[in-house]
Amino acid sequence: GQEFQFGPCRVEGVALQELWEAFRAMKDIVQAKDNITSVRLLRKEVLQNVSDTESCYLLRALLKFYLNTVFKNYLDKAADSRIRKSFSTLANNFFVIASKLQPSQEKEMFSISESARRRFLLFQRAFKQLDIQAAQTKAFGEVDILLTWMERFYQ
Amino acid sequence: DGVAVLPAPQNLSVQSTNMKHLLMWSPVIVPGEIIYYFVEYQGEYESLYMSHIWIPSSWCSPTECPECDITDDITATVPYKLRVRATLGSQTSAWSTLPHPFNRNSTTLTPPVMEVTKDGFHLVIKLEDLGPQFEFLVAYWRREPGAKEHVQVVRSRGIPVHLETMEPGAAYCVKVRTFVKVIGRHSPSSQAECVKVQGETLPL
Amino acid sequence: HIAEDTSDLLQHVKFQSSNFENILTWDSGPDSASDVVYSVEYKRYGEREWLAKEGCQRITWKSCNLTTETGNLTELYYARVTALSAGGQSATKMTDRFSSLQHTTIKPPDVTCIPKVRSIQMIVHPTSTPVRAGDGHRLTLEDVFPDLFYRLELQVNHTYQMHLGGKQRDYEFIGLTPDTEFLGTIMIFVPTWSKESAPYVCRVKTLPDRTWT
Numbered sequence: 001g002q003e004f005q006f007g008p009c010r011v012e013g014v015a016l017q018e019l020w021e022a023f024r025a026m027k028d029i030v031q032a033k034d035n036i037t038s039v040r041l042l043r044k045e046v047l048q049n050v051s052d053t054e055s056c057y058l059l060r061a062l063l064k065f066y067l068n069t070v071f072k073n074y075l076d077k078a079a080d081s082r083i084r085k086s087f088s089t090l091a092n093n094f095f096v097i098a099s100k101l102q103p104s105q106e107k108e109m110f111s112i113s114e115s116a117r118r119r120f121l122l123f124q125r126a127f128k129q130l131d132i133q134a135a136q137t138k139a140f141g142e143v144d145i146l147l148t149w150m151e152r153f154y155q
Numbered sequence: 156d157g158v159a160v161l162p163a164p165q166n167l168s169v170q171s172t173n174m175k176h177l178l179m180w181s182p183v184i185v186p187g188e189i190i191y192y193f194v195e196y197q198g199e200y201e202s203l204y205m206s207h208i209w210i211p212s213s214w215c216s217p218t219e220c221p222e223c224d225i226t227d228d229i230t231a232t233v234p235y236k237l238r239v240r241a242t243l244g245s246q247t248s249a250w251s252t253l254p255h256p257f258n259r260n261s262t263t264l265t266p267p268v269m270e271v272t273k274d275g276f277h278l279v280i281k282l283e284d285l286g287p288q289f290e291f292l293v294a295y296w297r298r299e300p301g302a303k304e305h306v307q308v309v310r311s312r313g314i315p316v317h318l319e320t321m322e323p324g325a326a327y328c329v330k331v332r333t334f335v336k337v338i339g340r341h342s343p344s345s346q347a348e349c350v351k352v353q354g355e356t357l358p359l
Numbered sequence: 360h361i362a363e364d365t366s367d368l369l370q371h372v373k374f375q376s377s378n379f380e381n382i383l384t385w386d387s388g389p390d391s392a393s394d395v396v397y398s399v400e401y402k403r404y405g406e407r408e409w410l411a412k413e414g415c416q417r418i419t420w421k422s423c424n425l426t427t428e429t430g431n432l433t434e435l436y437y438a439r440v441t442a443l444s445a446g447g448q449s450a451t452k453m454t455d456r457f458s459s460l461q462h463t464t465i466k467p468p469d470v471t472c473i474p475k476v477r478s479i480q481m482i483v484h485p486t487s488t489p490v491r492a493g494d495g496h497r498l499t500l501e502d503v504f505p506d507l508f509y510r511l512e513l514q515v516n517h518t519y520q521m522h523l524g525g526k527q528r529d530y531e532f533i534g535l536t537p538d539t540e541f542l543g544t545i546m547i548f549v550p551t552w553s554k555e556s557a558p559y560v561c562r563v564k565t566l567p568d569r570t571w572t
Contacts, residue, residue, distance in 0.1 A: 016551055017550070017551070017553050020552070020553060021553070028455055031455060031456045032455065037402070037404060037405075037437055037453075037456075038405065038406060038407040039405060040404050040405025040435075043405060044433065048433070141456070144458065144461060145435070148433075148458070148460060148461070151551050151552075154551055
């Protein structure tokens with residue numbers, strides 16, 4: 001079947017097309033609310049040239065942030081039922097992926113996990129420089145950037 | 156909220172076959188009146204992170220029948236909580252919640268229905284349309300001792316498809332099972348069906 | 360000062376993308392004057408500065424080719440159009456956020472169908488795109504989409520189909536009846552992006568079998 005392979009971390013049971021379908025259903029609505037076109041949170045420095053091994057650490061940090069900070073508060077404001085259904089698909093599938101990402105915590109992996117942490121902090125710092133609501137809307141609108149990056153690890 | 160005087164729907168259960176999920180319950184009866192039901196769901200994420208959030212079902216908010224096709228609402232392989240309430244005008248019942256959360260990986264997968272025919276030397280198979288989540292693993296072999304079994308993944312649904320060009324005078328047998336990627340499970344295999352190039356479909 | 364409603368000067372500003380040819384298009388309003396000129400700017404999502412598109416400044420037609428300017432597949436873009444009427448009215452409208460990877464549609468493949476006596480050969484030709492690699496050479500669709508594959512269907516006397524498919528470019532449907540007409544359709548699929556091209560269709564007739572004549 002189809003699966004993700006983030007270095008040593010393997011994730012089954014998630015159909016990437018279903019995630020794209022869910023995001024496409026709300027993309028224009030969500031991105032239209034983000035009028036700060038001069039700021040991109042998931043910049044090249046965060047996602048480019050990430051090694052396979054590092055990808056598991058980085059994605060786990062990003063997904064946990066999305067689940068705890070971005071999605072958690074976004075839905076309260078998303079009255080539109082079309083968004084709620086798509087949101088639920090994304091959130092629950094991100095939850096499945098995050099729960100299956102168990103990167104190694106061994107000492108020799110410290111430099112790789114540290115590199116992933118620095119990349120995540122770049123993203124988090126950019127997030128914190130914005131007003132919280134604008135930051136959540138922007139991060140939510142950048143799920144397509146995250147999905148595009150995840151494509152590379154989908155087999 | 157209307158005052159809860161209507162009895163809440165009882166005996167909620169989910170019947171799931173081949174990734175089609177049907178929520179059912181016992182109807183609330185008020186003689187001479189039409190009762191409407193509202194169905195809502197919550198994935199594992201919502202129940203853990205925002206338990207006050209319930210999402211109206213795509214097709215049953217409201218519905219008159221005491222059942223609801225929730226297939227389009229179940230879009231992740233996680234446990235889903237489901238609840239139903241009845242309404243009659245401004246009267247509203249309490250919510251009834253499914254006793255155990257439903258996960259689509261518990262669906263029952265049945266052997267797929269297939270039709271094996273031939274056209275000249277062409278072995279042709281037609282498979283039922285079970286939706287985009289299904290792949291069909293078609294095994295076919297020449298009916299003779301030591302024959303090798305060939306397996307082909309067929310995705311086209313509901314259209315007769317050429318499987319193999321047969322040798323004259325030989326008999327070929329076919330069986331098929333399904334594979335559902337998002338839950339990583341196979342169905343049982345169907346019964347084998349055989350055809351002979353010049354003869355009729357042979358009973359096993 | 361009541362803002363003048365100039366929305367009828369300009370509407371439907373959007374990208375249309377096919378095989379990574381990215382064209383910006385727009386419409387004038389239903390009753391806007393014909394003496395309106397348009398100027399186009401674009402920028403990368405995340406950058407501050409808008410860049411004027413050379414060749415699309417003060418133009419009177421309603422489209423602008425931004426293929427080169429929006430050719431980086433890892434970037435997302437915005438474009439905007441400013442309409443200016445002779446009477447001094449102006450309006451500016453911006454596109455949605457655009458990613459050619461997400462938005463481009465796939466054109467039908469280019470195929471050569473070669474009939475033989477008991478088979479039909481189909482050769483799929485690679486599709487070049489305007490997207491360039493680091494060294495400047497143009498990428499094909501297969502280069503851009505690693506999971507791209509071709510799907511070939513041959514309709515046999517309206518009752519069933521023969522299917523072939525894969526990543527290679529050379530296919531042959533065998534075991535066919537001589538001197539018979541078949542309908543072939545060939546499509547491009549990119550599963551992870553849920554992209555599917557319109558079909559290339561060829562109607563061919565197998566050659567007569569002259570072995571016994």
